[in-house]
Structure formats: C-alpha cells, structure tokens
Amino acid sequence: MQWPMRGPIEPKDNFDNWFGPGKLLLLVGVLIVILYPGIVFGTQAFAYRDAGLFTYPAAYYLRDCFWHGRLPFWNPYNNCGIPFLAQWNTATLYPGSLIYLLLPMPWGHNMKN
Numbered sequence: 001m002q003w004p005m006r007g008p009i010e011p012k013d014n015f016d017n018w019f020g021p022g023k024l025l026l027l028v029g030v031l032i033v034i035l036y037p038g039i040v041f042g043t044q045a046f047a048y049r050d051a052g053l054f055t056y057p058a059a060y061y062l063r064d065c066f067w068h069g070r071l072p073f074w075n076p077y078n079n080c081g082i083p084f085l086a087q088w089n090t091a092t093l094y095p096g097s098l099i100y101l102l103l104p105m106p107w108g109h110n111m112k113n
Contacts, residue, residue: 042104054078058090059100066101 038044057078065072072092075084084090091097 063101
C-alpha cells in the first residue's frame, strides 16, 4: 500500500511563521539591553555575595596597586587588613589577572569571572 501523494504543504500565515528563531534571538537581545544596559555597555558589574564583599574589592585594589607600581603585600581595606600577596584566592601573580588589570574595571572584572 502506498501513501497518497500530496503536494507541498503551504505555510499558513500564523504565529510560527511570523515569529521565527531569528526574531526570537533579536527579541532576547533587545530585552537584555533594556534590562541590563550597564552590564552590556560595561559601566557596571554584577557584584553580590562573595564577589561584592571580597572579589571585586580585591580586584580593584590589585588594579590600583598595579597602575601605581606597587606590589600589594597587605590590603588595609578589607577586614581591618588582610594579607594580599600570600593569599591564593586574590590571584595576584596569576597571568589571567592581566585581563582585569589592563581593561577598564567593570569590563575586565566581568570578563575574568
């Protein structure tokens, strides 16, 4: 038994044809720019919890010391002073830290994390 031969199915003018994948991506992109303009244009950074309390201030302090030509042994601004160069999580001598040392602070921090 053979199936009856039919011609090509004509697309109807419905929601699926009007709203395809390309338009969906465009809509999502526009919504992201509307909701987070500071993040998209690099003037702000997502910084909350540990990133806001430790990571962002440590990155800012390291960047400040780097551009002033100092080696940051001690950070006097966190918790009444903490060792900085001796800590592993500050990534002071890590080559990947050059990303947020050389770029403007919100962009560099967003790219590193």
